[in-house]
Amino acid sequence: MAGLLLRAGSWRKPSVLPGFGLALGFTVTYLSLIVLIPLAALVAGAAGLGWEGFLAVATGPRVVAAFKVSFGTAFVAACLNAVFGLVVAWVLVRYDFPGRRVVDALVDLPFALPTAVAGIALTALYAPNGWIGALLEPMGITVAFTPLGIIVALTFVGLPFVVRTVEPVLQDLEAEQEEAAAVLGAGRTRTFLRVILPAILPALLTGFALAFARAVGEYGSVIFIAGNLPMVSEIVPLLIVIRLEQYDYAGATAIAALMLAASFALLLVINLLQSWMRSRHGH
Numbered sequence: 001m002a003g004l005l006l007r008a009g010s011w012r013k014p015s016v017l018p019g020f021g022l023a024l025g026f027t028v029t030y031l032s033l034i035v036l037i038p039l040a041a042l043v044a045g046a047a048g049l050g051w052e053g054f055l056a057v058a059t060g061p062r063v064v065a066a067f068k069v070s071f072g073t074a075f076v077a078a079c080l081n082a083v084f085g086l087v088v089a090w091v092l093v094r095y096d097f098p099g100r101r102v103v104d105a106l107v108d109l110p111f112a113l114p115t116a117v118a119g120i121a122l123t124a125l126y127a128p129n130g131w132i133g134a135l136l137e138p139m140g141i142t143v144a145f146t147p148l149g150i151i152v153a154l155t156f157v158g159l160p161f162v163v164r165t166v167e168p169v170l171q172d173l174e175a176e177q178e179e180a181a182a183v184l185g186a187g188r189t190r191t192f193l194r195v196i197l198p199a200i201l202p203a204l205l206t207g208f209a210l211a212f213a214r215a216v217g218e219y220g221s222v223i224f225i226a227g228n229l230p231m232v233s234e235i236v237p238l239l240i241v242i243r244l245e246q247y248d249y250a251g252a253t254a255i256a257a258l259m260l261a262a263s264f265a266l267l268l269v270i271n272l273l274q275s276w277m278r279s280r281h282g283h
Contacts, residue, residue, distance in 0.1 A: 039260065042253060042256055042257055042260065043257055043260075045249070045250070045253035045257075046250075046253045046254045046256070046257035046258075048250060048253075049250050049253075049254055053250070053254075054254050054257075057250075057251050057254040057255060058254060058255070058258050061231070062230055062231060062234070062239070063236075063239065063255060063258075065230070065231045065232075065234070066234050066235060066236045066238075066239045067236055067258075067259070067262070069147060069150065069232075069233060069234060069235055069236075070216055070235045070236040070237075070259075071216060071262065071266075072147075073147055073150040073151050073154055073215070073235075074154055074212055074215035074216045074218075075212065076151050077150075077151050077154035077155045077158055077211070077212075077215045078154075078158060078208050078209075078211040078212035078215060079208075080151070080155050081155055081158045081159050081161070081162045081207070081208070081211045082162055082204055082207065082208045082211070084159070085159055085161075085162025085163045085166065085207060085211075086162065086166055086200075086204060088107065088159070088163050089162070089163045089166040089167040089170055090170060091103075092104055092107075092163070092167060093167055093170040093171055094170070107159065107160050107163050107164070108160055108164075110156055110157045110158075110159065110160055111160055114220070115157065115218065115219070115220025115221040116220045116221070116224070118153070118156060118157065118220070118221040119153060119220055119221035119222065119223065119224030119225055120224055122144075122149070122152060122153055122156065122221065122224070122225050123144055123149075123224045123225045126143035126144040126149060126152060126225065127144045127145075128142070128144070130144070143225075144225050144227070145225070145226065145227030145229075145233065146226075146227065146233060147226075147232070147233050149225040149226055149227070149233075150222050150225065150226050150233060150235065152225065153218070153221045153222050153225050153226075154214075154215040154218055154221075154222070156221065157214060157215070157218055157221055158210075158211030158212075158214050158215050159211070161207050161210035161211040161214060162204070162207030162208065162210075162211055163207075164207075165203050165204075165206050165207035165210065166200055166203050166204055166207055168203075169199065169200045169203040170200060173196065173199055173200070202274050205270060205273060205274045206274060208270070209267060209270040209271070209274075212266070212270075213263065213267060216236075216259070216263055217237060217263075218235075218237070219235070219237040219238065219241075222235055222237075222238075223235075223238055226238075236255065236259050239255060240252045240255050240256055240259075243255065
């Protein structure tokens, strides 16, 4: 009996943090105030339109075109960041070169740089009279004020999410596995596909999801370089702002709720894919 009491007492070790009940209550309250209640108010506002009114707003040609632009460009930018972010993380982890710390600091620049500043800088570079735009214009490539410019802006702001997510996994990856694969006769491509990629794929998918989520909701850096042409290069966040400026609060709420639902659905699919990858590879 004394042994059971001693063992039960050992479960309640003193901790600097508050107990489970207090911590759980604080967590639920905080998330409710910051996340759940605002989202519930958004859904309630959209529900005030009624089902027919909501469908009328959601299926409007301008709204559908804006959704295609926002989610299409965000997906392309996230794919580009997944590829090139992996390359940047690989270089920062596996190679030691002069200026490595400078390159590592530059990766975090989109985090610290105001999005409006990024948009102005990218527009100045890729405009037809800009440094890069002037070189691309003779080849018939127009970046600024087109959906391609949106992809450039979203790639810029989303790169750190992939690099900082994949980098710790690459640091923890044991080099002995790659050496063993090389000893067994596997080439570099086979070693990467069979040894390295399965280990980093969950982290890579996480970085992709974060970059995609950031790109879907990006506003400041996009409106300067997009041109904001209806049915061509107009994004959903800008359309919501336009509805608000027109005092169409119900329409803005409906578009926001639809965007929220689409974002949740896509992130749910990505999270399920991540769980499947972890269970398959035993992580």
